[in-house]
Amino acid sequence: MRTILTVDDSTSMRQMVKATLQSAGYGVVEAADGQEALEYARDNAVDLVISDVNMPRMDGITLIGELRALPNYRLVPMLMLTTESSQEKKLEGKRAGATGWIVKPFNPAQLIATLKKLL
Amino acid sequence: MDQDDIHNLAPLLLLAVRQLDAAMLDASAEAELLSRAVASLGERGAHLRDTGGDTTQAKALPIIADAQRAMRALQFHDRLSQRVTHVRDALARLHAVVATGEGEEWRKVREAIRASFTMEDERQIFDALVATGSRPKLQRDERDEHRDPASSGSVEIF
Numbered sequence: 001m002r003t004i005l006t007v008d009d010s011t012s013m014r015q016m017v018k019a020t021l022q023s024a025g026y027g028v029v030e031a032a033d034g035q036e037a038l039e040y041a042r043d044n045a046v047d048l049v050i051s052d053v054n055m056p057r058m059d060g061i062t063l064i065g066e067l068r069a070l071p072n073y074r075l076v077p078m079l080m081l082t083t084e085s086s087q088e089k090k091l092e093g094k095r096a097g098a099t100g101w102i103v104k105p106f107n108p109a110q111l112i113a114t115l116k117k118l119l
Numbered sequence: 120m121d122q123d124d125i126h127n128l129a130p131l132l133l134l135a136v137r138q139l140d141a142a143m144l145d146a147s148a149e150a151e152l153l154s155r156a157v158a159s160l161g162e163r164g165a166h167l168r169d170t171g172g173d174t175t176q177a178k179a180l181p182i183i184a185d186a187q188r189a190m191r192a193l194q195f196h197d198r199l200s201q202r203v204t205h206v207r208d209a210l211a212r213l214h215a216v217v218a219t220g221e222g223e224e225w226r227k228v229r230e231a232i233r234a235s236f237t238m239e240d241e242r243q244i245f246d247a248l249v250a251t252g253s254r255p256k257l258q259r260d261e262r263d264e265h266r267d268p269a270s271s272g273s274v275e276i277f
Contacts, residue, residue, distance in 0.1 A: 010196075010200065011151050012153075012193065012197065013194065013197050015151070015154045016190045016193065016194065019157075019158030019159075019161045020161070020187070022162060023162060023165035023183065025169075053237070083197070083198055083201060083237055084237055084238065085238070085273075086239045086242075090275065100276040100277055101274075101275045102273070102274050102275075104198065104271070104272075105192075105194030105197075105198070105271060105272060106272060107187075107191055108190055108191065110272065110274060114274050114276070
């Protein structure tokens with residue numbers, strides 16, 4: 001089973017992402033912010049990362065940069081899932097190593113279709 | 120605005136901050152319950168689709184579709200929470216300025232408020248109303264102009 005690490009400080013958003021991914025047969029690991037996700041990633045491999053941008057302790061763009069520095073995560077697809085839609089932020093995410101950018105609210109069917117393309 | 124006005128304004132700003140804190144706490148708990156219920160509905164639908172016979176699978180598909188629509192609609196709470204939090208933080212900054220009389224200068228307050236925004240339409244509204252300072256009230260059609268429905272739900276692979 002493919003495992004996806006989903007990172008968001010909103011409990012309800014994590015629940016909805018988790019339900020969407022599990023309904024498509026993916027295993028899900030949750031983290032409430034970038035710091036928690038990075039600590040998990042240092043000891044565990046996942047197949048894809050979905051992260052919010054604005055979070056306490058460590059934001060999503062910093063997280064992506066830190067993950068890209070880990071040998072196991074150089075080639076792992078990483079999607080940003082955020083309310084941010086400005087081109088500047090998207091460029092910042094792309095430079096940090098993000099694979100793609102999804103603006104909330106996400107469409108569950110569209111999210112699953114995107115994951116199938118990336119995995 | 121004289122010192123008496125400022126003296127009366129400070130506690131009202133603090134009251135607004137506390138009211139928003141209480142409202143957000145109530146809403147978060149209820150939104151969490153609701154999202155859990157919808158997520159559970161989606162999971163049950165997916166289980167029926169994956170394990171049932173043809174008839175069961177056919178019945179499960181509309182349940183999954185309904186759950187997915189509800190999940191999308193429920194994400195309003197995440198956007199709402201961010202907007203309310205930004206208003207709350209802006210009011211708290213104003214309170215710090217008027218209550219102590221030695222807070223940040225107004226320009227710094229405006230810069231800090233704008234920097235705290237996480238949505239493009241928030242920044243556009245701020246720039247239209249506060250940065251220019253020329254229009255006191257945002258009309259309905261202007262709010263619609265500042266919304267960016269095209270970007271909601273968009274997927275961009277780099």
